[in-house]
Amino acid sequence: MHKIRLINKIAEVGLKRLDPARFSVGENEPDPAGMLVRSAKITELPDSLLAIARAGAGVNNIPVSECAEKGIVVFNTPGANANAVRELAVCALFLSSRDIVGGVEWARTLEDDVPARVEKGKSQFAGPEIMGKTLGVIGLGAIGVGVANAGHHLGMSVVGYDPYISVDAAWGLSRSVRHCHDLKQMLPECDYISLHAPLNPKTRGMFNAEMFALMKDGVRILNFARAELVENADLLSALDGGKVAKYVTDFPNGTVHKNILPIPHLGASTPESEDNCAVMAVDELKDYLLNGNIRNSVNFPDVTLPPCDKCFRLCVIHKNIPNMIAAITAFFGERGINTEDLVSKSNGEYQYTVLNVTSIGSGTAEKLMAVDGIIKVRVLKN
Numbered sequence: 001m002h003k004i005r006l007i008n009k010i011a012e013v014g015l016k017r018l019d020p021a022r023f024s025v026g027e028n029e030p031d032p033a034g035m036l037v038r039s040a041k042i043t044e045l046p047d048s049l050l051a052i053a054r055a056g057a058g059v060n061n062i063p064v065s066e067c068a069e070k071g072i073v074v075f076n077t078p079g080a081n082a083n084a085v086r087e088l089a090v091c092a093l094f095l096s097s098r099d100i101v102g103g104v105e106w107a108r109t110l111e112d113d114v115p116a117r118v119e120k121g122k123s124q125f126a127g128p129e130i131m132g133k134t135l136g137v138i139g140l141g142a143i144g145v146g147v148a149n150a151g152h153h154l155g156m157s158v159v160g161y162d163p164y165i166s167v168d169a170a171w172g173l174s175r176s177v178r179h180c181h182d183l184k185q186m187l188p189e190c191d192y193i194s195l196h197a198p199l200n201p202k203t204r205g206m207f208n209a210e211m212f213a214l215m216k217d218g219v220r221i222l223n224f225a226r227a228e229l230v231e232n233a234d235l236l237s238a239l240d241g242g243k244v245a246k247y248v249t250d251f252p253n254g255t256v257h258k259n260i261l262p263i264p265h266l267g268a269s270t271p272e273s274e275d276n277c278a279v280m281a282v283d284e285l286k287d288y289l290l291n292g293n294i295r296n297s298v299n300f301p302d303v304t305l306p307p308c309d310k311c312f313r314l315c316v317i318h319k320n321i322p323n324m325i326a327a328i329t330a331f332f333g334e335r336g337i338n339t340e341d342l343v344s345k346s347n348g349e350y351q352y353t354v355l356n357v358t359s360i361g362s363g364t365a366e367k368l369m370a371v372d373g374i375i376k377v378r379v380l381k382n
Contacts, residue, residue: 002289003048005032007040010055011271014278018286034285037061038277045070050378053285055277056081056268058226059298060199068299068350071317071376073288075296077280079142081268086146088250088267089194089224093135093151095261096192096220096246098127131155134189136180139196139225140165140173147194148177161186162197187214192222199226207231212238218245224267227251292354292380301345303352311340311356313380314365318353319373320346325353327371332357335364350375 004018004025014036018025031048041061042052052062053075067074095101103125110117135151137144140162149172151158158177162169165179173179180186187193193215197203207221208231221244223230230247232255238244239259252262268277280296287293292315293304300317307313318324325344332339337357344353365377 002034003029003032004034004036004285005029006036007042008036008038008055010036010038010281011274011278013275014055014280014282017279017282022290023286034289036278036281036285045072050376051075051285051288053077053281055274055281058199060226064299069375073294073297073317074299075281075284075288075294076298077277077284078296080276080280081270081273082142082146084270084273085143085224085250085267086150088263089143089147089196089222090150090154092222092224092248092261092263093130093154093192093194093220096222096248097130099125101261130192133157133191134159136161136186136190136193137177137196138162138183138193139198140169140179141196141198142169142172143224144194144196145169145172147196149174151192151194152176156192159186159189184211184214187211188216190219191216192220194222195225195229197225197229199228204228205231207235209234209237212243215243217243219243220246221248223247223249223251227253290380292378294352299347300350300352301347303343303345303354305341305343305354305356308340308356311358312360314355314357314360314368315376315378315380316353316355316368316374317376318351318371319375320349320351321373324351324373327373328353328355328368331368331371335361337361 002023004023006027015025031046033048033050035052037052038055039061042063049072051073054062055077057076057078059074059076062074064074133156135156135158137148137160140160148158148160152174159180160177161180161183207229212234235247236257239247239257246259248261250263250265250267252264284295292313294300294302316328329339337359339355339357341356344351360379365379368374368377
């Protein structure tokens with residue numbers, strides 16, 4: 001029985017995919033093998049923990065590096081909430097152009113002679129149309145590609161920037177979206193900039209005074225990635241000076257400015273998105289616990305191996321150092337154990353090796369753990 005601890009409420013459509021004969025699921029499960037989480041911060045990593053599945057894309061609430069050191073696989077659900085975020089980003093294009101929010105707030109204050117006052121006062125909330133303007137999309141993952149394609153369909157000229165664009169993303173991108181290879185050359189072209197880049201040490205604070213200086217006067221910026229991509233003090237200076245006309249963000253941080261529109265992190269807040277993320281997170285966690293397969297991990301490589309009816313399966317997390325595969329296969333060879341199939345991949349510092357073997361002796365996993373560089377070993381029966 002695999003114990004799964006719920007750190008947040010997870011959509012029932014996902015939880016129903018966990019067979020109660022094989023999984024015990026609850027908020028207070030002791031010694032869990034897996035955790036399911038949305039946005040709550042993970043502060044405890046029990047010795048029993050094998051994997052954490054995040055029902056969403058960002059993993060800032062999970063100590064990913066510490067998990068890797070302990071052999072705990074961290075999953076996320078890329079693309080599961082892409083449509084929800086894309087729709088809100090498209091909404092933000094209009095919110096940043098035309099003072100819809102200000103107009104609604106003003107109209108709610110009107111009590112007497114409302115039609116006449118509306119006609120007299122509406123001009124203060126006027127703004128430009130987006131058709132024919134240039135939209136720059138930074139980060140061409142599932143969400144960025146969707147926003148870029150939507151901008152094109154709305155009549156915008158769209159340019160995208162992503163030095164690490166995947167083959168799948170490239171296939172999904174409209175031919176009309178121009179792919180730029182130099183961000184500094186792209187920024188001066190854009191009337192609107194939509195941020196969809198991941199947050200990492202290289203991208204943290206990438207939008208600073210230097211970058212703002214390259215942009216058009218009156219540029220409108222949408223941030224549906226992470227607040228920390230933007231240097232807050234530099235943004236305020238750009239807003240005060242008119243360099244940035246509007247800043248729409250899904251990540252309020254307490255900063256108040258008349259030209260900042262803070263949305264309370266609603267990007268993935270749709271029932272469809274929550275269902276999609278729950279199903280994907282549960283499936284990833286279940287496949288790893290039952291079969292040892294890794295799909296969509298942020299700290300270990302993707303590895304899948306077809307089942308072998310007559311085999312035992314060993315799942316080995318280890319350091320990516322020379323001769324590790326030779327040491328593992330030699331371990332089984334010395335014991336007369338035949339390896340039917342093996343897959344091994346690395347992602348830099350760490351490596352994951354899955355083997356189907358014909359037999360296994362008592363204490364094999366414990367003995368294999370003694371090999372230098374091995375972090376965690378699991379034995380599964382196919």
